[in-house]
Amino acid sequence: MLQKFQNHLNKNLPFLKGKKLLLAVSGGIDSMVLVELLHHLKFDISVAHCNFNLRGDESDGDTEFVKSTCEKYSIKFYVKHFETKEYANLHKLSIQVAARQLRYDWFNELLEKKGFDYLLTAHHLDDSVETFLINFTRGTGLEGLTGIPQQNEKIVRPLLIFTREDIEEYSKENNIEWREDSSNASDKYLRNKLRHKVIPILKELNPGFSDSFLQTLENLQQSESMVDDASRIVYHEVVQDSDNEKRINLSELMMLPNYQAYLYQWLKPFRFTAWKDIYDLVSAQSGRQVFSEEYRLLKDRDTLILAKKNELKLEVYPVYEDVENLNVPLKISVCNKSDFRLDDKRCIFADKDTLKFPLEFRKWEEGDYFYPFGMTGKKKLSKYFKDEKFSLIDKENTWLLCSDNEVVWVVGKRADRRFSVNETTRNIIKIELK
Amino acid sequence: MLQKFQNHLNKNLPFLKGKKLLLAVSGGIDSMVLVELLHHLKFDISVAHCNFNLRGDESDGDTEFVKSTCEKYSIKFYVKHFETKEYANLHKLSIQVAARQLRYDWFNELLEKKGFDYLLTAHHLDDSVETFLINFTRGTGLEGLTGIPQQNEKIVRPLLIFTREDIEEYSKENNIEWREDSSNASDKYLRNKLRHKVIPILKELNPGFSDSFLQTLENLQQSESMVDDASRIVYHEVVQDSDNEKRINLSELMMLPNYQAYLYQWLKPFRFTAWKDIYDLVSAQSGRQVFSEEYRLLKDRDTLILAKKNELKLEVYPVYEDVENLNVPLKISVCNKSDFRLDDKRCIFADKDTLKFPLEFRKWEEGDYFYPFGMTGKKKLSKYFKDEKFSLIDKENTWLLCSDNEVVWVVGKRADRRFSVNETTRNIIKIELK
Numbered sequence: 001m002l003q004k005f006q007n008h009l010n011k012n013l014p015f016l017k018g019k020k021l022l023l024a025v026s027g028g029i030d031s032m033v034l035v036e037l038l039h040h041l042k043f044d045i046s047v048a049h050c051n052f053n054l055r056g057d058e059s060d061g062d063t064e065f066v067k068s069t070c071e072k073y074s075i076k077f078y079v080k081h082f083e084t085k086e087y088a089n090l091h092k093l094s095i096q097v098a099a100r101q102l103r104y105d106w107f108n109e110l111l112e113k114k115g116f117d118y119l120l121t122a123h124h125l126d127d128s129v130e131t132f133l134i135n136f137t138r139g140t141g142l143e144g145l146t147g148i149p150q151q152n153e154k155i156v157r158p159l160l161i162f163t164r165e166d167i168e169e170y171s172k173e174n175n176i177e178w179r180e181d182s183s184n185a186s187d188k189y190l191r192n193k194l195r196h197k198v199i200p201i202l203k204e205l206n207p208g209f210s211d212s213f214l215q216t217l218e219n220l221q222q223s224e225s226m227v228d229d230a231s232r233i234v235y236h237e238v239v240q241d242s243d244n245e246k247r248i249n250l251s252e253l254m255m256l257p258n259y260q261a262y263l264y265q266w267l268k269p270f271r272f273t274a275w276k277d278i279y280d281l282v283s284a285q286s287g288r289q290v291f292s293e294e295y296r297l298l299k300d301r302d303t304l305i306l307a308k309k310n311e312l313k314l315e316v317y318p319v320y321e322d323v324e325n326l327n328v329p330l331k332i333s334v335c336n337k338s339d340f341r342l343d344d345k346r347c348i349f350a351d352k353d354t355l356k357f358p359l360e361f362r363k364w365e366e367g368d369y370f371y372p373f374g375m376t377g378k379k380k381l382s383k384y385f386k387d388e389k390f391s392l393i394d395k396e397n398t399w400l401l402c403s404d405n406e407v408v409w410v411v412g413k414r415a416d417r418r419f420s421v422n423e424t425t426r427n428i429i430k431i432e433l434k
Numbered sequence: 435m436l437q438k439f440q441n442h443l444n445k446n447l448p449f450l451k452g453k454k455l456l457l458a459v460s461g462g463i464d465s466m467v468l469v470e471l472l473h474h475l476k477f478d479i480s481v482a483h484c485n486f487n488l489r490g491d492e493s494d495g496d497t498e499f500v501k502s503t504c505e506k507y508s509i510k511f512y513v514k515h516f517e518t519k520e521y522a523n524l525h526k527l528s529i530q531v532a533a534r535q536l537r538y539d540w541f542n543e544l545l546e547k548k549g550f551d552y553l554l555t556a557h558h559l560d561d562s563v564e565t566f567l568i569n570f571t572r573g574t575g576l577e578g579l580t581g582i583p584q585q586n587e588k589i590v591r592p593l594l595i596f597t598r599e600d601i602e603e604y605s606k607e608n609n610i611e612w613r614e615d616s617s618n619a620s621d622k623y624l625r626n627k628l629r630h631k632v633i634p635i636l637k638e639l640n641p642g643f644s645d646s647f648l649q650t651l652e653n654l655q656q657s658e659s660m661v662d663d664a665s666r667i668v669y670h671e672v673v674q675d676s677d678n679e680k681r682i683n684l685s686e687l688m689m690l691p692n693y694q695a696y697l698y699q700w701l702k703p704f705r706f707t708a709w710k711d712i713y714d715l716v717s718a719q720s721g722r723q724v725f726s727e728e729y730r731l732l733k734d735r736d737t738l739i740l741a742k743k744n745e746l747k748l749e750v751y752p753v754y755e756d757v758e759n760l761n762v763p764l765k766i767s768v769c770n771k772s773d774f775r776l777d778d779k780r781c782i783f784a785d786k787d788t789l790k791f792p793l794e795f796r797k798w799e800e801g802d803y804f805y806p807f808g809m810t811g812k813k814k815l816s817k818y819f820k821d822e823k824f825s826l827i828d829k830e831n832t833w834l835l836c837s838d839n840e841v842v843w844v845v846g847k848r849a850d851r852r853f854s855v856n857e858t859t860r861n862i863i864k865i866e867l868k
Contacts, residue, residue: 136636136650137636137639137640137643137646138640138646139640139642139645139646139647139649139650140650140653141650141653141654141656141657142576142653142654142657145579145654190639193635193638193639194635194639197631197635198632198635198636201627201628201631201632202570202571202632204627205571205624205627205628206571206572206573208573209571211573212571212572212573213573215573216570216573216574216575219574219575219576219698220575220576220579222575222692222694222695222698223575223576223657223658223661223695224657225691225692225695226660226661226664226665226692226695226696226699227657227660227661227664229664229667229668229690229692230660230661230663230664230667231660233663233664233667234663256663257659258656258659258660258663260656261656261657261659261660262660264653264656265660
């Protein structure tokens with residue numbers, strides 16, 4: 001195994017050479033073999049050990065054991081004790097999730113503060129097989145069948161190509177000591193059933209199972225990379241992407257027989273879960289929406305618009321003449337007739353004496369109307385929006401500037417003629433978007 | 435199950451309604467339940483039953499049983515007896531492959547001759563789970579994990595969303611009779627192990643396993659469709675496709691970090707298997723090749739050329755003056771000076787009296803030389819090819835027309851000046867590519 005490990009490091013993980021490595025070590029067989037291998041190959045390693053205080057004396061025994069091994073080898077040893085149960089209760093987490101959070105928070109802290117280049121963990125091929133089968137049993141997609149990644153960013157798993165048998169054999173041959181790992185993983189029952197009942201049968205049916213599985217993983221990872229390519233290429237053709245929102249052109253999207261696959265790929269990162277609702281949305285009426293925790297997807301005519309959820313509180317902000325107006329993106333200044341312009345949507349000029357301060361800055365409401373500048377008569381805002389082909393999101397993002405509850409300005413869009421400058425105006429003010 | 439089956443047919447297989455359907459029926463529980471369901475729903479069905487003569491009386495008992503059921507229901511019954519073992523021996527096939535060939539040959543014959551629209555088989559969800567696990571155990575790629583297809587062309591599998599338990603339950607409730615199927619599939623051992631030892635554990639770990647699995651299959655099929663999209667899109671960018679060959683532009687291909695995935699997708703249909711050799715080929719010397727049964731992939735400078743294998747037999751075909759020249763794409767005609775042109779690569783004009791018939795039409799050989807028209811001196815063919823930047827395939831596809839073993843024409847490329855028309859020529863012949 002040592003030779004194979006060395007070749008594997010040279011060929012697939014050459015960047016580890018000469019780097020400062022932190023090993024996550026529980027004291028179980030996998031991590032103790034990893035310590036032994038890297039120590040033997042004279043890598044620059046330190047050890048980080050978590051004591052989660054979940055198994056009393058046993059936890060402390062693990063800590064003592066890892067510590068003494070490190071002393072024997074003169075390896076720098078870091079240990080931290082966690083009040084895992086208390087943390088889990090406090091944050092309403094399962095013990096498993098709590099332990100993971102605590103562990104990785106601390107590891108990241110060590111990486112940063114002590115200047116380590118990589119964190120190494122001792123996951124091996126059978127962990128990957130188990131993860132594959134757990135996901136498969138529960139139901140998954142391609143992303144759940146591509147195994148544990150060999151590397152994500154600073155975390156590297158150099159034992160991933162080795163089986164549990166490889167590791168057990170090496171530990172026997174080299175008299176490596178380790179402590180039985182009575183892990184508290186919540187999927188322990190599932191994992192043990194698969195480990196002891198299912199995987200042995202697969203290995204019996206195909207004695208070369210581990211190699212086949214490695215090849216399967218590689219094939220699936222290749223396919224996954226092609227899925228990513230297709231997703232990206234089609235995205236650029238079908239989606240208009242701006243800072244605040246993404247607009248998916250439905251008539252283009254629906255030309256793809258597998259458009260659902262694309263929607264899934266694009267929307268997955270925004271943590272949507274109601275996939276059936278999303279697939280129905282493409283043929284739903286304008287105005288229908290589907291929500292994730294932070295985002296929403298809105299059907300608007302020939303488009304699906306993805307945007308952050310708006311909190312539709314109908315708040316009114318006061319707008320004063322002569323003080324800084326907090327939370328309102330408007331600037332008010334006195335000016336004279338020579339400054340007067342009409343061609344800028346970002347500002348209006350109003351007859352100051354027709355206004356009653358403080359003005360109000362608020363979202364529009366059903367029933368609002370105004371007297372559009374340049375027109376005779378009055379018009380409902382809803383009618384105006386329709387004529388101007390505003391989308392639902394456009395409408396919701398529309399603010400009004402009002403005086404005594406009369407619309408002075410559909411902000412950034414259209415002024416009201418009742419407050420506009422005329423020949424009798426004595427005092428002009430300019431109101432502009434900051 | 436009847437209700438669910440009816441809904442499934444209406445929703446997912448509406449095209450079966452009113453069509454002429456042929457059912458493949460062994461007499462086992464799955465196919466007997468399918469007969470019962472479709473008969474009950476008044477579909478227009480006939481039954482095709484194969485007797486492979488592999489289990490003596492038992493096979494004949496199956497045939498009798500299916501026949502009598504069809505008689506009871508007034509369903510048209512087709513049966514064929516096969517000498518499976520003899521066929522297998524004759525064609526050097528396993529019994530399993532032989533039975534499959536015989537079966538589908540006959541089914542296709544029936545479809546065509548009797549005007550059936552579809553062939554229906556009784557594969558169900560557990561067959562799909564087993565196929566998934568068999569492929570997974572042996573090692574596979576995405577294509578091996580997408581389950582048995584619900585339809586390929588004329589073959590439809592309407593029970594694929596039902597589990598073995600669904601089918602067993604329905605057969606009990608409706609007193610459906612069936613014969614124990616002692617199939618002779620060569621993967622029987624594998625399949626039974628998975629069926630009895632592995633799948634029950636997966637179902638115990640997740641009571642909703644069957645539904646999860648259906649969803650997993652759908653997800654993987656979606657991913658597969660995106661892989662196909664990426665493959666097609668990138669192919670059009672990187673591959674120059676003509677009738678005889680495909681040229682993969684390596685400098686463009688190698689810009690993709692996952693270029694191996696694309697090579698795999700593109701070359702798989704040509705039955706290549708030596709993938710490692712193929713991946714090495716991209717950085718190999720010009721002239722290196724990898725073969726499949728019918729094709730070869732040739733590294734030629736910045737290109738991988740895919741073409742049919744050429745049988746490099748160095749044959750010489752005689753070319754006569756006045757008879758039809760079989761197997762040779764040349765036409766010879768007498769002509770006068772007014773027809774004489776130089777600007778057509780597809781023909782030459784030669785001084786007939788300098789030629790010795792029959793001419794020879796053959797592939798070039800190392801050591802061949804000629805006296806290029808329009809040049810002084812002679813030139814080796816190999817030098818000429820190099821100067822003209824011929825690829826290996828271009829060279830191999832080059833034919834020579836010779837007279838008394840002297841090159842008259844590098845066919846379609848360049849004439850030899852020794853046989854060319856000059857002021858003393860009395861008889862001109864035109865030799866052209868047909």
